[in-house]
Amino acid sequence: MSAHLLPSHSPDGRFSMSVDSAEGYDMYQTEKEQPLLERVLQRLYLLLRSMRYRHGYRPLGPAFAQPRYRRVCFRLAYYVSVLLSAILLLVVLFSTCFPSYTHLPPHYLSLRERVSSSNYPGRGNPRNETVFIAASLYDPTGQLARGHWASSILQLIDLLGEDNVFLSIYENDSGDEGEAALKELDDRVPCNRSIVYEHLDIDELPKVTIPGGEERVKRITYLAETRNRALRPLDKPTTRYDKLLYLNDVAFDPVDALQLLFSTNIDDNGVAQYRAACAVDFINPFKFYDTYATRDLDGYSMGLPFFPWFSDTGNGQSRKDVIAGKDAVPVRSCWGGMVAFDAQFFQQDTRTNVEIAGDSLPARFRALRDENLFWDGSECCLIHADIQKPLHTEEGDEKNQVETGIYMNPFVRVAYDTKTLSWLWTTRRFESLYTLVHNIGDHLVGLPWFNARLGEVPGETVQDEIVVFDEKGEGSLQPIERVARHDAFCGRPGLQVVQPREEGKKGWQTIPMPT
Structure with a gap:
């Protein structure tokens, strides 16, 4: 049976809409008065229900079929549509009245x-x-x-x-x-x-x-x-x-x-x-x-x-x-x-x-x-x-x-x-x-990323620890003294090296930092 809307009146005199028992839900506004997003969600709901019946699946449980759950769902859709409308309004307002870097000196x-x-x-x-x-x-x-x-x-x-x-x-x-x-x-x-x-x-x-x-x-x-x-x-x-x-x-x-x-x-x-x-x-x-x-x-x-x-x-x-x-x-x-x-x-x-x-x-x-x-x-x-x-x-x-x-x-x-x-x-x-x-x-x-050297004063001697490698490439942590440089703010942990360019590969690779 295809779904069809039937007008009805609730006991308190308010106008509502209902559907046959296969679809059944109550609404307090006509379809034309509903926001577009809510109507789309309703159509999607009906489509999914009809597919479940067509393939022999059981209907959704009785708890979901209760009107209060459906009202919450559609009310949420209404609020989402209001939020999206507000965002669109803000975009238009700022584009018109407060544009950024568009009025050239x-x-x-x-x-x-x-x-x-x-x-x-x-x-x-x-x-x-x-x-x-x-x-x-x-x-x-x-x-x-x-x-x-x-x-x-x-x-x-x-x-x-x-x-x-x-x-x-x-x-x-x-x-x-x-x-x-x-x-x-x-x-x-x-x-x-x-x-x-x-x-x-x-x-x-x-x-x-x-x-x-x-x-x-x-x-x-x-x-x-x-x-x-x-x-x-x-x-x-x-x-x-x-x-x-x-x-x-x-x-x-x-x-x-x-x-x-x-x-x-x-x-x-x-x-x-x-x-x-x-x-x-x-x-x-x-x-x-x-x-x-x-x-x-x-x-x-x-x-x-x-x-x-x-x-x-x-x-x-x-x-x-x-x-x-x-x-x-x-x-x-x-x-x-x-x-x-x-x-x-x-x-x-x-x-x-x-x-x-x-x-x-x-x-x-x-x-x-x-x-x-x-x-x-x-x-x-x-x-x-x-x-x-x-x-x-x-x-x-x-x-x-x-x-x-x-x-x-x-x-x-x-x-x-x-x-x-x-x-x-x-x-x-x-x-x-x-x-x-x-x-x-x-x-x-946690941005910006932490830079341990940022506070160093250029020219001052500082204590540090670095990984030092021997002839076999094995590393050990050793303390050193170094002179702080003016370019410390540019640095960050890591090492990248050149590799031959191949199809689908970058021309460089990252070397994992030793533990």
């Missing part, structure tokens, strides 16, 4: 209008600054050199003015298709350039001895070397560059690259002031990607990887500035897929009066130099640790540092595919809704 709008109002080369470079663009690629399919990435690079060169740009691309072991695509791109580039494809022999790189006695190349050592090879043209001091723009294999808007270069943290004269300025990169429309290299102004690692990204641990200044919508959020390090540097830190003829936290100039990418084999850090964090303003001490106490010269610019966003990039302007409009949830989530999961 006046000088950002001015530069964008300057770009769109004409077609002459160099229109996006108002002071004709010279820019060295560097990239280290792995492009086995050739889609970077033939696709959106290459098109964006060529547009950016046009906006900067080809006479103001040097393009350096380094690629190794990407295969025949990658090499062919890179040669095609080389023919299209109108500016001075160094486009190199080669095989990098990892046996030429420094090695470490891992448990078991085998010698391997650290992943960070390899990555630092490939990034530095893209900087090799800077070793010839023939041209003085104002800016260095380092790019990952990201999808980006060329005008955003201009904003990062020339609009971040401007002074009273409208000139950008930074040692480094990073974009914000996304692996999907909501998730921040580069947590490995990013540290807030206090040196803490990231919170949950969605807006506002930083935790409130310590002073929480980076988090506060993101929530306030600032274009220059002070941090200790960042990367974000695209970074603009003050090029003086990377050139041979660097001014001698510039104070840095690192050991020497010109700066180059590197791996951590540490007695502990299982203490590692990103080369993209260490480069910022080296060129930032040093922490000063006064009477042995570490002073609170207002800024490092390193900034993150949340107005500038990139992605690792074009579809994600197309969504970023939409999702940023309501991302401020996440702030409370983000803070609660950080505390629930």
